[in-house]
Amino acid sequence: MPDVPVQFRWLLSPEQRNLPLPAYASALASGMDVAAATSGEAVVLQPGEIHLIPTGFAAAVPEGFELQVRPRSGLAVKHGITVINAPGTIDADYRGEIKIGLINLGQKPFTLRRGDRIAQLVLAPVCRACLHLVDSLDQTERGSGGFGHTGL
Known part of the structure; x- marks a missing residue:
């Protein structure tokens, strides 16, 4: 896998930087x-x-990439804790603090403490769409069949 440089900046005071880097x-x-x-x-x-x-x-995400914010499988499966907008996107032009929107889909309260691993960040390439307005689309076997049209 190629390494892609991503600039990272702590927003915490030096005495608060007792957290692990991603x-x-x-x-x-x-x-x-x-x-x-x-x-x-x-x-x-x-x-x-x-x-x-x-x-x-x-973080300064390089042009042509995004950071995807994804749930941690252990938190999701064991406790119902997941990222509310999964996957979340950190765009290449965003320079503010990265925050993680979590939701408890479980049946019990969940306690989160400073330093707990709460999500994953995945660096992913991005392609931009160039839309072309047409009068009709090509036909496919599926056609306009929606969610669940092929059964369970």
């Missing part, structure tokens, strides 16, 4: 784990509740 957990992982940069108090996500969790950093 990092790949294994040699072939596609996503970097991201830690919560909440203040000293724990955040309790009640069932159905949404919170915007700070990360304490900003």
